[in-house]
Amino acid sequence: MSVKMKTLKVGMIGVGMGAGEIIPVFDTMPHIELVACADVNPAILAAFQDRYPAARTYNCAEALCKDAEVDAIWISTPNRFHAPQSILAAEHGKHVVVEKPMALDLAEAQQMVSAAKRNGVLLMAGHTQSYSLPIRAMRRIIASGALGRLQAVHLWTYSDWMLRPRTADELDPDQGGGVPYRQTPHQVDTVRLLGGGKLRSVRGTTGQWHPERPIPGYYSAYLEFDDGTPCTIMHNGYGYFVTEELVPWSKGYIRYNAQERVAVRRAQVAGERDEESEKQSMRIGGKDQTRVFSEWFGGKHWSPVDLGLVVVSCERGDIRHSKNGLFIYDNDGVHEVDLAADLSVGQRRSELDEFYDAVVNGKPLFHDGAWGLATLEVGLAITQSGRERREIMLNHQVEVAPDYDKDLPVPYLDKA
Numbered sequence: 001m002s003v004k005m006k007t008l009k010v011g012m013i014g015v016g017m018g019a020g021e022i023i024p025v026f027d028t029m030p031h032i033e034l035v036a037c038a039d040v041n042p043a044i045l046a047a048f049q050d051r052y053p054a055a056r057t058y059n060c061a062e063a064l065c066k067d068a069e070v071d072a073i074w075i076s077t078p079n080r081f082h083a084p085q086s087i088l089a090a091e092h093g094k095h096v097v098v099e100k101p102m103a104l105d106l107a108e109a110q111q112m113v114s115a116a117k118r119n120g121v122l123l124m125a126g127h128t129q130s131y132s133l134p135i136r137a138m139r140r141i142i143a144s145g146a147l148g149r150l151q152a153v154h155l156w157t158y159s160d161w162m163l164r165p166r167t168a169d170e171l172d173p174d175q176g177g178g179v180p181y182r183q184t185p186h187q188v189d190t191v192r193l194l195g196g197g198k199l200r201s202v203r204g205t206t207g208q209w210h211p212e213r214p215i216p217g218y219y220s221a222y223l224e225f226d227d228g229t230p231c232t233i234m235h236n237g238y239g240y241f242v243t244e245e246l247v248p249w250s251k252g253y254i255r256y257n258a259q260e261r262v263a264v265r266r267a268q269v270a271g272e273r274d275e276e277s278e279k280q281s282m283r284i285g286g287k288d289q290t291r292v293f294s295e296w297f298g299g300k301h302w303s304p305v306d307l308g309l310v311v312v313s314c315e316r317g318d319i320r321h322s323k324n325g326l327f328i329y330d331n332d333g334v335h336e337v338d339l340a341a342d343l344s345v346g347q348r349r350s351e352l353d354e355f356y357d358a359v360v361n362g363k364p365l366f367h368d369g370a371w372g373l374a375t376l377e378v379g380l381a382i383t384q385s386g387r388e389r390r391e392i393m394l395n396h397q398v399e400v401a402p403d404y405d406k407d408l409p410v411p412y413l414d415k416a
């Protein structure tokens, strides 16, 4: 006899492109229901209503926060709204998942953590690619000690991020515009998860190379963990070479193929793009929505997309992604861990599972406000380090909870 699970009713504030990457995941989870949304764009509200005829739509965040049926709010508005809307939702007694970057600065993030605590609600720093199954499996192998002690983590991305259509707020560094704000959460969350959570210091730099894009499109950083383990991360979003090309089974591109990238770049240099219309066409209900609004735009197999290529070295072995999961190189050769069954939409479910279990079943929330604040601290330190050309020491780092993912099956470990 199947036991009916309690339904968690969620309202979403800001149903743009970021929302388009998680909505199809909601749709695969019958116990989590999108019952309402708020957006300032009437076309978005109409398209949302079309997809969810029974849902309620609001043209402001406050009205959604007052909706008594809503248990939790998913916030995917532009970055400058993350803190005020998280606090607003918490003050209305709603649990919150906030998109990355969690906030614009540490003071905002601290206010969000306090507001959640004060109102007795959960705050999750959500939607980074550290939740993906191969990364979680990598972490379990590292933490098991099967390959000896962790020695180094390296993570590289080349993407077309700077060519994607951007709204005015996204072209303003003071509102969290640019690759460092927007992409460090994916990479920093990932390496923190792999390395135990606590980084000691950052030496980084950022680059803003094109006058037609007044935001940084590049960063690289040397991060040192508390125990001295080295780590490097980098993201180049200018879209000439994309890491996807290194993966034989991928399409070789993310949002745009090579020809499209040339055309977009030319239009951008000439100042001939209508980016608001281009972006609107990729949002819910738009003619190009499938570029974003699919279960997982990388397809069924792993591909580097925005997170990039991760290589982890332990004393006695290396780990990296494979087409269907992971390659583990140890003293006996190469082994593949096959995660294919869950590689598609399943990997984004883990975040909603974690949130659901915390809200409904009282289980621990691992990616909480303190975790998100620690990741934000590292991203901000990369920019500060580049500006001041010095190493920045970190003060807000937190550990990965020892029982995180303790039940995740990893065939390599079960065999060992």
Ligand SMILES: NC(=O)c1ccc[n+]([C@@H]2O[C@H](COP(=O)([O-])OP(=O)(O)OC[C@H]3O[C@@H](n4cnc5c(N)ncnc54)[C@H](O)[C@@H]3O)[C@@H](O)[C@H]2O)c1
Pocket: 013, 014, 015, 016, 017, 018, 019, 021, 038, 039, 040, 041, 044, 060, 061, 076, 077, 078, 079, 081, 099, 100, 101, 126, 127, 128, 167, 182, 279, 283
């Ligand atoms: N986790 C990921 O992989 C991922 C991917 C893309 C975007 N994002 C995040 O999502 C956020 C939005 O980015 P986007 O690309 O979706 O932008 P977007 O412009 O497509 O979406 C933002 C939406 O918020 C709405 N909005 C703006 N102000 C509002 C307000 N005051 N109240 C209610 N709605 C409002 C807009 O009308 C729009 O529909 C950013 O923080 C970004 O970092 C995350």
